[in-house]
Structure formats: structure tokens, C-alpha cells
Amino acid sequence: VPGITVGDIGPKFGYDEMDNGYLKMDNFRIPRENMLMKYAQVEPDGTYVKPVSDKLTYGTMVFIRSLIVGDSARSLSRACTIAIRYSAVRHQSELKPGEPEPQILDYQTQQYKLFPLLATAYAFHFVGAYIKDTYHRISGDISTGDLSELPELHALTAGLKAFTSWTANAGIEECRMACGGHGYSRCSGIPDIYVTFTPSCTYEGENTVMMLQTARFLMKSYTQVTSGQQVTGMVSYLNDISRQRIQPQHVAARTVTMRINDPTSLVEAYKSRAARLVESAAKNLQAELNHRKSKEDAWNRTSVDLVRASEAHCHYVIVKLFTAKLAEVSDAAVRAVLTDLCLLYALFGISRNMGDFLQAGILTGAQITQVNQHVKELLAVIRPNAVALVDSFDFHDVHLGSVLGRYDGNVYENMFEWAKKSPLNKTQVHESFHKHLKPMQAKL
Numbered sequence: 001v002p003g004i005t006v007g008d009i010g011p012k013f014g015y016d017e018m019d020n021g022y023l024k025m026d027n028f029r030i031p032r033e034n035m036l037m038k039y040a041q042v043e044p045d046g047t048y049v050k051p052v053s054d055k056l057t058y059g060t061m062v063f064i065r066s067l068i069v070g071d072s073a074r075s076l077s078r079a080c081t082i083a084i085r086y087s088a089v090r091h092q093s094e095l096k097p098g099e100p101e102p103q104i105l106d107y108q109t110q111q112y113k114l115f116p117l118l119a120t121a122y123a124f125h126f127v128g129a130y131i132k133d134t135y136h137r138i139s140g141d142i143s144t145g146d147l148s149e150l151p152e153l154h155a156l157t158a159g160l161k162a163f164t165s166w167t168a169n170a171g172i173e174e175c176r177m178a179c180g181g182h183g184y185s186r187c188s189g190i191p192d193i194y195v196t197f198t199p200s201c202t203y204e205g206e207n208t209v210m211m212l213q214t215a216r217f218l219m220k221s222y223t224q225v226t227s228g229q230q231v232t233g234m235v236s237y238l239n240d241i242s243r244q245r246i247q248p249q250h251v252a253a254r255t256v257t258m259r260i261n262d263p264t265s266l267v268e269a270y271k272s273r274a275a276r277l278v279e280s281a282a283k284n285l286q287a288e289l290n291h292r293k294s295k296e297d298a299w300n301r302t303s304v305d306l307v308r309a310s311e312a313h314c315h316y317v318i319v320k321l322f323t324a325k326l327a328e329v330s331d332a333a334v335r336a337v338l339t340d341l342c343l344l345y346a347l348f349g350i351s352r353n354m355g356d357f358l359q360a361g362i363l364t365g366a367q368i369t370q371v372n373q374h375v376k377e378l379l380a381v382i383r384p385n386a387v388a389l390v391d392s393f394d395f396h397d398v399h400l401g402s403v404l405g406r407y408d409g410n411v412y413e414n415m416f417e418w419a420k421k422s423p424l425n426k427t428q429v430h431e432s433f434h435k436h437l438k439p440m441q442a443k444l
Contacts, residue, residue, distance in 0.1 A: 065205065070132065159214030162211050176191065226241075277312040
């Protein structure tokens with residue numbers, strides 16, 4: 001077509017099944033009938049008609065980001081399935097001299113790598129389902145003209161898209177390394193999971209930018225609270241900030257009463273952490289503004305704090321939703337296992353972010369010691385159910401695409417069969433030897 005130039009952008013890090021190209025238009029007029037005009041319109045005479053609300057354009061972005069949260073859960077679940085199954089098949093070294101080599105899944109260090117990721121996969125699964133249901137509910141409201149919940153949905157999906165994809169991306173790589181040298185082979189399936197999933201940290205909104213969008217909503221909500229208004233939804237915990245200033249002893253008492261085996265109590269700890277980091281970021285932002293800096297400069301100079309506040313908010317939301325899901329499980333045995341996973345997810349998160357909880361006075365040093373100890377205890381509790389927990393994801397071998405993670409556990413026989421299919425094994429001596437090396441040797 002005259003005025004149109006198209007082409008492929010070339011090889012990428014992975015995701016080769018998806019074509020990406022460039023499109024150049026040179027003095028090309030797009031026919032009106034080919035324009036996308038669900039909200040904004042171009043009338044036949046060329047007049048541009050703005051959408052009823054700018055927020056309506058969020059719709060598609062919010063939908064795709066909600067899908068990425070679910071994809072984070074599925075991709076991490078696949079990697080966990082492979083790594084945990086393989087760890088149950090692989091035997092190595094001795095725990096005690098003279099005894100048979102144990103499954104590597106019996107080593108506490110292997111459990112510490114994999115079981116928190118397993119708990120994370122379950123957490124993300126429940127969060128993905130919540131976001132999907134919430135999107136469809138609010139979409140119904142939008143169709144009737146009610147846009148009141150759209151700003152929070154936009155902020156929540158932006159933050160959770162970033163939080164879950166960052167975490168899953170790192171977790172998939174952790175699973176690969178937990179499989180040792182065989183994890184580096186493409187037969188493990190994990191390299192393909194990684195290169196296919198990792199662009200989700202960038203497409204549909206680069207993750208740091210997404211966190212800053214969530215932060216903008218958090219700052220607006222904080223400003224509302226400090227001006228005497230009430231906020232609703234997942235940020236309603238900010239309403240407590242003014243009351244905590246009046247009753248500081250109430251917050252201090254929490255450090256004594258937090259129950260380490262109670263997910264609901266841990267939700268409160270995460271809530272306090274989120275509130276403190278949001279408040280701290282807001283105060284730092286105001287301090288920068290007070291130095292007569294422009295809003296843009298102040299925002300940039302506070303952006304690290306703002307991202308940390310958004311991460312804390314998203315972490316709180318995930319722990320809250322995981323905990324709420326437990327009450328919906330009617331089978332007592334299943335609920336007990338899921339409760340252990342929920343506790344591990346929450347306590348491991350505290351262990352990894354202990355500085356926030358200590359600095360804010362939410363937990364004491366003694367309580368952090370208890371948290372670290374209980375994490376190790378939970379690893380032993382989850383161990384007998386670990387393989388069943390990944391089996392419950394119900395990935396078919398064809399979908400899993402892994403020799404290491406086969407359901408039947410016949411890893412080594414099939415790994416040998418997979419290796420024999422390499423093109424280099426078609427001949428005993430590769431043709432390149434006769435073509436290049438042999439003539440070179442003859443000249444020596």
C-alpha cells in the first residue's frame with residue numbers, strides 16, 4: 001500500500017511465537033470506518049468528540065492487567081510444579097553417614113527456596129480470581145454510568161500487575177536454579193516459561209511506572225483522610241491514621257498482642273506496615289514540596305519511597321485476600337493445609353521485609369525471631385503435602401512441557417530419550433569435522 005511500510009523488529013530475548021513489527025505511515029489517511037471509536041468519536045465532518053469520561057479509556061488496560069495477575073499465578077505454579085516434583089525424584093548426598101541418599105526435597109534449604117514460592121503461587125491464584133471478578137462487577141457498574149470504583153480498580157490492577165509479575169519472574173528463576181544443572185536444560189521446561197513470562201514485567205505498563213500510578217492513588221487517598229474525609233475499599237486502613245495519632249498506645253499494644261499462628265492477626269501487621277509507608281512517603285513528598293520544588297521534581301525525588309509504599313499496599317492486599325479465602329473453604333482438612341500456606345506466605349514476607357516492621361514498631365526483635373523460627377517449622381509441616389499441592393494445579397504433561405516435572409516421575413529415562421533427539425546426534429561424527437577440522441589437521 002503506498003505510504004505504508006511494515007516489517008519485523010528482529011529477534012527478541014524470547015517469546016518467539018509472537019511476531020512484533022514496525023509500522024510506518026507516510027502521508028497516509030486512515031479511513032474513518034477503520035477507526036476504533038468505542039468511547040472517543042470522529043464525526044463525518046472531522047469533528048473530534050471526547051469520551052464522556054477520560055476514565056473510560058482505562059477499561060481495556062485494566063482488563064489486560066487483571067489477566068496478567070492470573071498469568072503470574074499460572075506461570076509460577078508451572079515452575080513450582082516442575083521444581084518440586086523433580087526435587088522429590090532427585091536423590092543426592094547424605095543427611096546421615098551410611099544412610100541412603102535422601103530426596104533433595106528433604107533438605108531444609110531446598111524447602112526454603114521452593115515452599116514460599118508454592119505459597120505465593122496459591123496466593124496469586126486467589127488474588128487473580130478476585131481481580132477478575134471485581135473487574136466484571138465494576139464493568140457492569142460502568143455500563144450503567146457508575147464510575148465511582150474505577151479509580152481504585154485502575155490503581156489496584158496497576159500495582160498488583162507489577163507486584164505479581166516481579167515476584168513470579170524472580171520465583172521462576174529461583175525454581176530453575178533449585179533444579180541444579182538440569183534446570184538449565186531446555187528439557188526442564190523452565191527456561192521456556194521464563195522467557196515467555198518475563199516480558200510481562202514490561203508490556204501493558206512497565207512495572208515501576210505501574211507502581212507509581214498506584215502511589216498517585218494512595219497519595220490522593222491519604223490527602224483525603226488528612227483533610228477529614230473517609231476513604232473506602234482496599235485503602236480504608238488509611239482512615240485509622242488520624243485515630244492512631246490520637247491514641248499512640250493503641251498501636252504500641254499491637255506489638256505485644258500479635259498472634260503468630262493467626263492469619264487475621266498477620267493481616268493487621270501488614271495493614272500497619274502499609275499505612276506507615278504510605279504516610280512516610282506522603283510526608284517526604286510534602287517536605288520536598290515545602291522546599292519550593294515543583295510538583296514534578298518533588299514527585300521524582302520521592303519516587304523510591306512511593307514505590308515502596310505501593311509495594312507494601314499490594315502486599316497487604318494479597319495477605320488480606322488469601323486470609324479471607326480460608327473462610328470460604330468448607331473442607332476442614334483442605335482449609336488446614338491452605339492455612340499453613342497462608343501463614344508461610346505472610347510470615348516469609350515479614351522475614352524478608354523485617355526492617356519495615358521493626359522500624360515502624362509493629363513487631364519487636366523477639367517477635368521477628370519467632371517469625372523466622374515459625375517459617376522453618378512450617379516448611380516441615382508442608383513437606384508431606386508438597387507434591388500433592390502442585391499436583392492439584394492439574395497441569396497436563398503436554399502443557400507443562402517438562403521432562404523434569406513429568407507426572408509419572410520417570411525423569412532420567414526420558415531425559416536420555418530427549419537428549420538423543422539433538423541434531424548433533426544424527427551422526428557419530430558431525431559433518432563439520434570432515435569439512436573443516438580434518439583438512440586443517442592434514443596441514444599440520
